[in-house]
Amino acid sequence: MKDTSGKQASLLIRFFVPYALILFSALLVGWFAYNKTSDLVESETMKSSTAVLGQIREALDRRLAEIETIARQMSSEPKVQSFQFVKDPFGGKNPYSLWDLEKSLFDYRMFNHFIVDYYVAFKNNGMFISPRKVYTMKQFYDLQLHYDGLTQEEWRSRLFDTYHYKTYMPGTPVVYEGKHYSVVSFMQSFGLKGSGGVITVLINNEQIQEMLRNIDSEQGGFAYIADQNGNLISHIGLDEDSINLKALPTKGGFSQLTWNGQEMLVTETTSAYNGWTYVSAQPKAVVLEKAYYIKELTLTVFLLALILGLMIAAYFAYRSSRPFLKLLQMLPVSRTEDNPHVLRNTVDYIRSSVSDLIERHDALKGRLDEQLPQMRSVFFDRLLKGGYTSMQDVEAALEHSRIDLRSSQYAVVILRLRGYHAPYNEEILTEMDIVKLGIRDRIEESLHHCVIVHDLGENLLALMLHDTEINSDDFMIKMRSLLREIYEDLTGETGAGLYLAAGGVQTRLTELYRSFSEAKFVLQHASWHESDPILYHEDIELTVPSYFYPSDVELRLIQLVKSGNKAETEQHLQQIQEKNAGDRQLPLVVERLFAHELCGTLIKCCEQAAGADIAEEAETVLKASDPVLPPAEAIEMLCASLLSLCLKNEERKKSHNDDLTNRLIAYIDVHYPESELCLTVLAREARTSEAYVSYFFKEQTGLNFSDYLENIRMREAKRLLLESGKPVSEIAASVGYLSLNTFSRAFKRANGISATEYRRNHEAG
Known part of the structure; x- marks a missing residue:
């Protein structure tokens, strides 16, 4: 402990030496301007010192009053x-x-x-x-x-x-x-x-002392605070062992005195709160140097040196800390207060702290279980709106929500309760909630293996049907039979009037929003009769000329373009065009309206591509809006422009990924000797989440972060074992391991032999 204290004291001395040299350099200011500016500078300096000294006195009085209030309250x-x-x-x-x-x-x-x-x-x-x-x-x-x-x-x-x-x-x-x-x-x-x-x-x-430094005490000056008895409370630039404060001929307010052979300009004020005396004194010759820019240069260098010195001091203090103390600082301290007789040593303390962390982990897990229904509801809302652009995102969300949807065929059916019409009051909403709860319980009780129920609000429920059938036709046959069974069961059990609108079959969860859109289309546009309460999208026919471009399809297209997923974007555009072509021919007016909607979509994509070059897309929008241009040609032009913007986003994303990968690897190469280097530190450096950094690092490098870090540390450890005579424990600490045991296990796992055997074998060779 004494050795550590001695090193820290030595660092403090070395920290203040450059500042003293910088301060003494101020005496080299020329004498020529002194006679012309001394009176003005002296007056302004006195006023400034008085104002600053008064501010310091008031600020310190407030702080001391707060502290005395705290002590009074505590007592x-x-x-x-x-x-x-x-x-x-x-x-x-x-x-x-x-x-x-x-x-x-x-x-x-x-x-x-x-x-x-x-x-x-x-x-x-x-x-x-x-x-x-x-x-x-x-x-x-x-x-x-x-x-x-x-x-x-x-x-x-x-x-x-x-x-x-x-x-x-x-x-x-x-x-x-x-x-x-x-x-x-x-x-x-x-x-x-x-x-x-x-x-x-x-x-x-x-x-x-930092407040006193605001008085701008120059070389040879000093500032101090003394209590009502003349005892020093705090000071700068003054050696209290070699000066008697009571012998200083201060008179209050402004005064001059000769001290250590120098003429000093003295400012003094007394606190009405506690009677303390605040004094600042500056050499008259140094004060006159402030007339020119040298003052600003000196102060700037002083502040920069002070900041740099504090950073260096903090760095060395950090490096001198022992790894074991770092571990203790990471653990909670509350365990030692629960039973001080049991925690007799550090091992007991660590054991008790880890046990406490496990208990907290279990409590946190319980809270997450309570929030699971809400997480599932959010997942289904996003899935039905087409908010997932890749299966990796869907699988991650399924894992977090603890939902099993491993099937090959999917479809969405919207169930609407009959007899309820807006506006809804509180009594009607309560009644609908009770009916929907009964329907949900009935379906989940008998069909939980193939049907998932999601509440859409008001009088609507979404039924997500899934099965492992390979053929979509077979799945459709099963679905029709199942929906008829559900309808008969529910109407007989709950007595509720129901309509069921079924969308088409999809083979991927990322495309489930299409089935949902089709089900909504059936619900909104089909002619419903009590004799036919179950309708399918593939069975209905449009009776009025219109184009297919619902809001969720547009939102899906914008998300795909933004994510730079060219294949999905191209497939999505092709499906939109097929929906609007097929066996029917859109009227020219309807086709032009569809082209205008695509113009709006392209503009929305450009708005989200902030900072990108969108001149070509803007020109495409202007051309496609020209009434002279045939609508079919405008649609083709807009689709091509959307694909082009998608490619730009993809290239920009790849460039960003390369830059981020290089930055993360460079950071690891520099900071691998630090024992606290982990995914949390790397995520803070990348300004993103730990989960994303872990996934991103594995995707870009092919290695887990921990494996990559261990490889670098092992490579450096082997080099030090061969090229230096350092002990193995010192090498372990220099490459980032808190303990020799951890390093030894990692070295043997990576190289098949211990570090000592590795050094002995190569020395013998």
Whole structure:
């Protein structure tokens, strides 16, 4: 621990050296403009410093008032007050009270980044409690919080030997949760002197110092905040060990003084809230340098260097963390509070945490089961509307919805309840729901193996028939017999009047929307009679000249063009043309209307192809809209343009896939030594879901992500085994494995021998 602390301190020193060099370079500013601009710059600087200092004072007063309010509320909390009298926190029901008290503490860090953390220390029982943590005093000081240069006994004496009322401990370096901070400690005592306690809030001193840096203290200057007794609370550019603040001849407001041989411009203000003094001092010679652009250049370089230094410091702090600590940080901390006697070591802690995760997984699975009916309803709605462009999407949706539809023939029948007409009131809707529920139960009870019922709302139900018959004619015969049986059974059982409109037979689920469209067409356009309540699309004839182009067919065409599926698009267009040709000849006016609808479809496809070159498609729309052009020629031209746009989308999709593949592989090649590299990280890099990244990576490379990553790590491990003398454990860590055991199993699985044998064999060869 000491070694790690020493390395971090060394990094901090190296971090601040470049800033000091940059600040000292400001003294090289020329003297020529000083005499002409000094008065103006001095005046403006004083005003600016006063304004900024006042803002800092007001902001800090508000923050301190919030912290004091938090401490006051915590000290008056009944659970806190009552726990001060507990002497044995682990006896009887006290562990539950301890757990309940910890759970009641609000984590103010989520909303107030000014606070590093806070804890409640009880003198009577020696317990230290903060959000997410419960420790004894020794555990807390050893594992959580450690003041530099302060022993545990000195710290305890500072906490409990004095009654604290709004006491502030000046900025002090600490190690908290394994990280280095500079904190101002606010302490507020509560309860009785013998059995009370102290609420301590750790205030981020670095944020206070960052506020002081807004005063723009240049080279040789300083800024500080002192309490009413003259003790330093926070500062920048000042060594409190070598200066007596009370000896500084500050007079309030604006003043000048000679300090360390330099003339300083001093701005001072006092807080009416707590009597603290805010002082900023700048060398007069440096202030005059701000007259020209050098000030902006210096500040820009300073800020950039500060940001870069913080990033570098964070990187090295991250790399220095131990892998085992990373594992512990990934696990939940609540398990240690349930039974502190059982969790005696880290292994027990990990075991208990994994058990908790399993319980949560089971609870989540139960919630997903509750949502299963809704998922199935959404799936059927999308399927009937033609929302799936490939069987892979359908199969994935079937798996998520837990539906088995493995058949070779499909058809959709729309069942309409007779006797109900819009507008519907609440009583009618309730009655229809009851009737539909009875119909659904009756069908699923006897025909669940070949019929799926889906509610379409109001007085409609969709029956999806499926069978493994190879021949569609045989399936149609079965369907006719089955529908007659369903009709007779339902009308006899429920007493409801029904109409059944059946669509055609389809061989693929992605084409089921066609059968649904045909069933809707029959329902809307057929002449219904009580003597013939079951009608089939293949049996009806159109009595008026019209073209076939329903809205769901158009939506399907737009989706296919957008997805770049040329084969499906071409087949879909051919089927549309066949529907509108066949044995009948469309009137010229109807054919022209059909051409205008295709123009609208092409425009919709162009609107969805944002950023693409659509000049050719726009020109096609203009030509096809010309009344001089024959409608048949316009339709052919529009179909060709839709296929052309589909090809463009396909090429753009392929280009995007290649770019994404190269980017993912390049990311893996760079970050494979990182142990946390997984599908979640890769999905965040690609800005998409884990499932899609997994499917996409396997499709593009032919390997699973885990296999690809293991191959790269094994290749690098074998190179290091042969070319370096590093221990196997160090090689395992350098190629991304958290433990030697995991690396050894992976190496033997991939190469057939252990890493030690691999090195020995090649050295012998």
